[in-house]
Amino acid sequence: QKEVEQNSGPLSVPEGAIASLNCTYSDRGSQSFFWYRQYSGKSPELIMFIYSNGDKEDGRFTAQLNKASQYVSLLIRDSQPSDSATYLCAVNRVMDSNYQLIWGAGTKLIIKP
Amino acid sequence: NAGVTQTPKFQVLKTGQSMTLQCAQDMNHNSMYWYRQDPGMGLRLIYYSASEGTTDKGEVPNGYNVSRLNKREFSLRLESAAPSQTSVYFCASSEIQDSYNEQFFGPGTRLTVL
Numbered sequence: 001q002k003e004v005e006q007n008s009g010p011l012s013v014p015e016g017a018i019a020s021l022n023c024t025y026s027d028r029g030s031q032s033f034f035w036y037r038q039y040s041g042k043s044p045e046l047i048m049f050i051y052s053n054g055d056k057e058d059g060r061f062t063a064q065l066n067k068a069s070q071y072v073s074l075l076i077r078d079s080q081p082s083d084s085a086t087y088l089c090a091v092n093r094v095m096d097s098n099y100q101l102i103w104g105a106g107t108k109l110i111i112k113p
Numbered sequence: 114n115a116g117v118t119q120t121p122k123f124q125v126l127k128t129g130q131s132m133t134l135q136c137a138q139d140m141n142h143n144s145m146y147w148y149r150q151d152p153g154m155g156l157r158l159i160y161y162s163a164s165e166g167t168t169d170k171g172e173v174p175n176g177y178n179v180s181r182l183n184k185r186e187f188s189l190r191l192e193s194a195a196p197s198q199t200s201v202y203f204c205a206s207s208e209i210q211d212s213y214n215e216q217f218f219g220p221g222t223r224l225t226v227l
Binding site: 008088099100 | 219
């Protein structure tokens with residue numbers, strides 16, 4: 001079992017709809033959680049960070065965290081073609097006294113005009 | 114403010130050749146990282162440097178060495194390249210190592226080993 005699991009997709013969503021991306025993790029000691037967006041051929045860029053249970057909203061993006069169930073999700077409202085990218089979930093935990101990000105393989109999202 | 118820069122952007126090597134990937138950041142960050150990204154596998158940590166003067170192995174260190182030259186620069190060396198090292202390599206940096214470990218990435222180096 002991978003430490004951080006994501007559905008590889010592709011996830012196809014009509015323009016204007018809500019895209020829902022999910023991520024599960026295995027280490028209950030994980031402290032904080034990140035969503036990065038990666039366009040094809042480009043480097044990852046941070047879009048959301050969450051560390052408390054519940055929802056965190058930033059514009060069209062909402063991150064949801066449930067530590068008891070060990071999952072974190074990302075909702076994208078009013079999806080736009082420019083949201084088409086691969087979304088990487090990363091989990092921050094302590095290893096050998098240092099913080100490390102453990103990455104999922106990513107979910108490819110396609111927004112259809 | 115260039116952020117994180119990497120050189121070269123592309124490289125083709127023959128099996129057994131060596132090369133060094135360069136990375137520099139101008140954000141005064143303490144921590145720096147080297148990842149590789151392969152299709153379907155996400156980012157895997159090769160080595161990291163929590164602070165100037167320290168380096169530690171990550172998940173996949175075999176076949177690589179690193180040098181934290183100073184606070185700004187962190188290089189990755191392949192001593193004897195193998196086809197299994199064909200990948201996209203990303204350098205990243207973060208201000209400090211804590212629960213908010215936001216990492217900023219360079220543009221990547223696309224390496225092919227024949």
